[in-house]
Amino acid sequence: xxxxxxxxxxxxxxxxxxxxxxxxxxxxxxxxxxxxxxxxxxxxxxxxxxxxxxxxxxxxxxxxxxxxxxxxxxxxxxxxxxxxxxxxxxxxxxxxxxxxxxxxxxxxxxxxxxxxxxxxxxxxxxxxxxxxxxxxxxxxxxxxxxxxxxxxxxxxxxxxxxxxxxxxxxxxxxxxxxxxxxxxxxxxxxxxxxxxxxxxxxxxxxxxxxxxxxxxxxxxxxxxxxxxxxxxxxxxxxxxxxxxxxxxxxxxx
Amino acid sequence: xxxxxxxxxxxxxxxxxxxxxxxxxxxxxxxxxxxxxxxxxxxxxxxxxxxxxxxxxxxxxxxxxxxxxxxxxxxxxxxxxxxxxxxxxxxxxxxxxxxxxxxxxxxxxxxxxxxxxxxxxxxxxxxxxxxxxxxxxxxxxxxxxxxxxxxxxxxxxxxxxxxxxxxxxxxxxxxxxxxxxxxxxxxxxxxxxxxxxxxxxxxxxxxxxxxx
Numbered sequence: 038x039x040x041x042x043x044x045x046x047x048x049x050x051x052x053x054x055x056x057x058x059x060x061x062x063x064x065x066x067x068x069x070x071x072x073x074x075x076x077x078x079x080x081x082x083x084x085x086x087x088x089x090x091x092x093x094x095x096x097x098x099x100x101x102x103x104x105x106x107x108x109x110x111x112x113x114x115x116x117x118x119x120x121x122x123x124x125x126x127x128x129x130x131x132x133x134x135x136x137x138x139x140x141x142x143x144x145x146x147x148x149x150x151x152x153x154x155x156x157x158x159x160x161x162x163x164x165x166x167x168x169x170x171x172x173x174x175x176x177x178x179x180x181x182x183x184x185x186x187x188x189x190x191x192x193x194x195x196x197x198x199x200x201x202x203x204x205x206x207x208x209x210x211x212x213x214x215x216x217x218x219x220x221x222x223x224x225x226x227x228x229x230x231x232x233x234x235x236x237x238x239x240x241x242x243x244x245x246x247x248x249x250x251x252x253x254x255x256x257x258x259x260x261x262x263x264x265x266x267x268x269x270x271x272x273x274x275x276x277x278x279x280x281x282x283x284x285x286x287x288x289x290x
Numbered sequence: 291x292x293x294x295x296x297x298x299x300x301x302x303x304x305x306x307x308x309x310x311x312x313x314x315x316x317x318x319x320x321x322x323x324x325x326x327x328x329x330x331x332x333x334x335x336x337x338x339x340x341x342x343x344x345x346x347x348x349x350x351x352x353x354x355x356x357x358x359x360x361x362x363x364x365x366x367x368x369x370x371x372x373x374x375x376x377x378x379x380x381x382x383x384x385x386x387x388x389x390x391x392x393x394x395x396x397x398x399x400x401x402x403x404x405x406x407x408x409x410x411x412x413x414x415x416x417x418x419x420x421x422x423x424x425x426x427x428x429x430x431x432x433x434x435x436x437x438x439x440x441x442x443x444x445x446x447x448x449x450x451x452x453x454x455x456x457x458x459x460x461x462x463x464x465x466x467x468x469x470x471x472x473x474x475x476x477x478x479x480x481x482x483x484x485x486x487x488x489x490x491x492x493x494x495x496x497x498x499x500x501x502x
Binding site: 220223224227230231246249250251269270273274 | 292293294295296350354358360
């Protein structure tokens with residue numbers, strides 16, 4: 038029996054007079070990896086940003102419908118978007134550590150912004166999250182060095198650690214390996230497979246093969262519409278929709 | 291070296307499915323010596339049915355793994371060969387059922403041939419064990435020689451049984467025909483286990499070495 042962590046009901050997003058997402062219904066299973074795939078401009082990133090209200094920081098967007106996190110609509114007026122963004126963390130396409138901050142401070146920056154300054158607690162979080170992302174052994178002797186000195190793959194794992202430091206329940210990743218080499222990509226993919234034991238993961242990817250490799254469930258978006266959603270093995274061996282079939286076969290893009 | 295966790299988990303799963311298939315086949319083949327008892331027939335029918343289902347499950351798991359994990363080299367060889375090994379097991383269980391049906395049509399199997407069938411079954415079980423051990427240990431060094439020698443024993447039993455039947459005039463043609471079919475099916479099962487061995491060698495070496 039799969040529990041549903043995020044339930045999207047009738048989600049439509051407009052940017053000025055253009056509709057980006059069209060009446061999307063989807064149930065995201067808990068502690069699984071769900072991949073959202075589709076060609077450029079299909080609305081993948083808009084969809085992801087709608088799941089933690091990050092969409093609201095951009096001007097000109099209007100959101101309709103519901104996004105239920107454990108049954109509670111995150112767009113209800115009594116919900117604080119900052120709380121939602123802590124519970125639903127996000128990692129972006131390009132590694133974006135704060136270059137002027139140390140590795141240590143990059144991990145705890147979100148906690149400090151929330152007023153947490155207890156050094157023992159912060160030390161513990163730094164160690165725990167860096168261990169989770171497999172970075173601790175690589176950086177434990179240079180925690181006060183600039184994060185900018187890390188390789189691209191290390192920086193992306195640091196960004197994941199930064200998101201985990203806020204103890205999220207859901208992790209959103211927007212093409213997290215598109216700027217990385219194959220080895221760094223493989224490390225991130227293995228990391229995500231480990232992290233799904235504790236977190237619900239939603240990953241947007243251009244890379245069909247990556248979606249196939251690491252996800253348990255896959256959604257195919259096309260021109261703002263959800264064309265198909267299901268178990269990844271079914272999507273890649275016996276999709277129900279002809280458009281999905283053409284997409285996974287690499288015949289449309 | 292970077293581990294590909296999901297792919298490796300799926301390969302382990304396929305290995306376990308093949309081991310389950312092996313157990314089904316062993317049970318079905320073992321039951322041949324207890325024919326024509328109803329219990330033996332029931333076991334063989336169950337094995338034939340279970341192997342058919344499991345063959346499809348292995349096939350589905352394999353194509354899902356190929357589609358989602360993009361395996362290459364030895365991983366790819368193993369996954370593709372897993373489907374053909376499963377199909378060979380399924381065929382062996384079909385033949386066991388054919389043998390069971392043929393034995394049902396015979397009033398009485400001569401003692402000499404009962405012994406021949408028993409020896410052939412024991413030899414097939416030894417061959418199956420060689421393939422299982424090779425798969426579990428990922429070691430295929432002696433597989434070719436061991437299987438070839440055992441298969442020769444079965445071929446010898448088949449030829450000896452034909453010679454025996456040639457000199458018998460007191461057995462009906464119908465009985466002779468059914469006995470020949472049974473012995474030919476046993477000889478064929480030996481060949482098929484040899485094919486499993488050849489596939490296991492291919493997984494490890496990338497070379498097709500027929501076992502005959």
